[in-house]
Amino acid sequence: MSKVNLKAAEVQVRETRLGSITGFEGSAKDLVLQARAGTLEDKSRSFSQCLGCSTSNAACTTVLIQDGVTISHGPVGCCGCLQEYAFTYRVNVAHRGVKETRQRRIFSTNMKESDTVYGGNAKLAASIREVYERTKPKAIFIITTCSSGIIGDDVGSIADEAEAELGIPVVAIFCEGFRSKIWTSGFDAGYHAIARKLIKKPLQKQEDLINIVNFWGSDIFANWFKRLGLRANYLTPYATVKQISESAQAKATVQICSTLGSYLAAALEQEYGVPEIRISPPYGIAQTDRWFRELGKMTGKEKEAEQFIKEEKEKWLAQIEELRNKLKGKTAYVTAGASHGHSLLALLKELGIKPRGAAIFHHDPIYDNEAESSDTLQNVVNDYGDIENYNVCNKQEFELVNILNKIRPDILLARHGGMTLWGAKLGIPSLLIGDEHYGMGYEGIVKYGNRILETIENDEFVKNFSKHTHNPYSKWWLSQEPFFFLGKDIKEEI
Numbered sequence: 001m002s003k004v005n006l007k008a009a010e011v012q013v014r015e016t017r018l019g020s021i022t023g024f025e026g027s028a029k030d031l032v033l034q035a036r037a038g039t040l041e042d043k044s045r046s047f048s049q050c051l052g053c054s055t056s057n058a059a060c061t062t063v064l065i066q067d068g069v070t071i072s073h074g075p076v077g078c079c080g081c082l083q084e085y086a087f088t089y090r091v092n093v094a095h096r097g098v099k100e101t102r103q104r105r106i107f108s109t110n111m112k113e114s115d116t117v118y119g120g121n122a123k124l125a126a127s128i129r130e131v132y133e134r135t136k137p138k139a140i141f142i143i144t145t146c147s148s149g150i151i152g153d154d155v156g157s158i159a160d161e162a163e164a165e166l167g168i169p170v171v172a173i174f175c176e177g178f179r180s181k182i183w184t185s186g187f188d189a190g191y192h193a194i195a196r197k198l199i200k201k202p203l204q205k206q207e208d209l210i211n212i213v214n215f216w217g218s219d220i221f222a223n224w225f226k227r228l229g230l231r232a233n234y235l236t237p238y239a240t241v242k243q244i245s246e247s248a249q250a251k252a253t254v255q256i257c258s259t260l261g262s263y264l265a266a267a268l269e270q271e272y273g274v275p276e277i278r279i280s281p282p283y284g285i286a287q288t289d290r291w292f293r294e295l296g297k298m299t300g301k302e303k304e305a306e307q308f309i310k311e312e313k314e315k316w317l318a319q320i321e322e323l324r325n326k327l328k329g330k331t332a333y334v335t336a337g338a339s340h341g342h343s344l345l346a347l348l349k350e351l352g353i354k355p356r357g358a359a360i361f362h363h364d365p366i367y368d369n370e371a372e373s374s375d376t377l378q379n380v381v382n383d384y385g386d387i388e389n390y391n392v393c394n395k396q397e398f399e400l401v402n403i404l405n406k407i408r409p410d411i412l413l414a415r416h417g418g419m420t421l422w423g424a425k426l427g428i429p430s431l432l433i434g435d436e437h438y439g440m441g442y443e444g445i446v447k448y449g450n451r452i453l454e455t456i457e458n459d460e461f462v463k464n465f466s467k468h469t470h471n472p473y474s475k476w477w478l479s480q481e482p483f484f485f486l487g488k489d490i491k492e493e494i
C-alpha cells in the first residue's frame with residue numbers, strides 16, 4: 001500500500017507509517033540487518049529526558065518560504081522553538097543569493113486557559129484574517145500544537161473557509177507534539193500539507209529543472225548543475241510559493257537528507273510523476289560517484305556527469321589523501337539526526353578517522369519510496385564497514401554524556417545546537433556545521449576534513465572550559481553503563 005495518501009488531511013506518523021524506532025544500542029550493521037530482516041523492534045526507556053517536538057520540524061518546512069507566513073495555533077510557548085528559524089534565515093540567506101531578504105513572519109494565536117475550555121476556533125479564524133491584513137502573504141501555514149489538538153479545534157475547516165475568502169492557500173498542518181516520539185514526523189506533516197494544497201498538477205515539464213529537498217544549506221548546486229546543463233529548484237527554504245507550486249514540473253527530485261525529504265520526494269513521484277533518485281546523497285567518494293552517475297542517467301546527461309566526476313577528482317583527490325595522512329589515528333563520535341548523521345559517518349570514514357560510535361535521533365528501517373537502495377545507513381556500512389556503539393536515541397543527552405565520558409574521542413561532530421556543549425564540558429573538541437551542503441561532493445570532503453583538523457588542533461579553549469565547568473550528571477550515573485534505562489523496567493532493579 002502506498003505510504004503517500006494526499007486525500008487524507010493528516011499524514012500517519014513515522015512509527016506507524018515506516019516502523020521507525022527511537023531506542024537501539026548495538027552496531028550499525030546489526031541495525032541494518034534487523035531492518036532488512038523485518039525484526040527491528042523499538043525499545044522504550046524507563047527514564048527519559050524531553051524530546052524534540054514535531055511542530056518545530058513542521059515549521060522548518062514553512063518558516064523559511066520567502067513569501068509565506070506561519071501561524072502556530074496554541075500557547076505562545078509552543079512557538080518559541082520556531083524563532084530559531086528566523087535566526088537561521090538571517091545567517092544563511094547570504095549563502096543562497098536571495099536578493100530581497102525579509103524578516104520572518106511567525107505568529108501565535110496565544111491560546112490561554114479559557115480557550116482550552118471554550119475552544120480556540122474563533123481565535124484562529126480572527127488571527128488568520130489579522131495576519132493576512134498585516135502581511136499580505138502569498139500563503140498562510142497553520143501548525144497545530146498539543147493544546148489545539150487535544151481540545152479538537154477544527155483547524156482544517158477554518159483554513160478552508162479562510163482560503164475561499166482570502167483567495168490564497170491557507171494550509172493546515174497537523175503536527176501536535178504528542179502525536180509522535182519521532183520529531184521528524186513534523187517534516188512529513190509539513191510536506192504532506194504542501195503537497196496537498198500548494199503543489200499544482202503540471203501542465204508542462206521543465207526538462208532541466210531538478211527539485212532539491214534540503215534544509216537551508218549554501219547554493220552549491222547552482223554551479224554543479226550549470227556544468228551539467230541543469231537548474232536547481234530548492235524545496236522549500238528560501239523558495240517562493242510560486243516555485244514550490246511548480247515543483248511538479250521538474251525532471252527529477254533529489255534529497256540532501258533522506259530523513260528530511262523521504263515523504264515529499266515520494267509524494268512528488270507518486271502523485272505528480274516526478275521520479276526520485278533512490279540512492280544516498282553525495283557524501284564520500286563512492287557515493288558522490290554513484291549520485292552524479294544516477295543523476296546523469298535520469299536526466300540524459302551521462303557524458304556530462306562522467307566529465308564532471310573526472311574534473312572534480314583531478315582537482316580534489318590529492319588533497320583528500322593529504323588530509324587522510326594528517327588525520328590518521330584520530331577518533332570521533334557523531335550525534336545527529338538520521339540520515340545526515342549517516343552522511344557524517346561516511347565523511348569520517350572517507351577521511352580515515354575512526355568513528356567510535358554515534359547517537360542518532362531515530363531510525364527508519366525503510367523510507368517512503370520503499371527502496372533498499374535509499375537506505376543511507378546500509379550504504380555507509382556497505383561502503384566502509386561497520387560502526388561500533390551505534391545508539392538510536394531521541395536526543396537523550398544523559399546517554400550521550402555517559403558515552404562521551406567513557407569513549408573520549410578526539411572530536412565530537414554534532415548537527416544540532418546544544419549538543420556540542422556536552423563535548424566541550426568534557427574537554428572534547430566539538431564541531432557543529434549548520435550548512436548541510438558543506439561536506440557534499442569531493443570538495444566537501446576536503447572542506448570538512450580541514451574544519452575537523454582545525455578543531456582538533458585548537459583544543460585549548462575546551463580544555464580550559466572543562467576545568468571550570470559543572471557537569472550536572474552525578475558520579476553514580478557516569479559510572480553506569482550508558483543504556484541502563486533502555487528496554488527494561490529499572491524501578492525494580494534500583
Ligand code: SF4
Nearest residue numbers: 053055078145146177
Ligand atoms: S506542541 Fe506540544 S510538545 Fe510541542 S512545544 Fe507545544 S506543548 Fe510542547
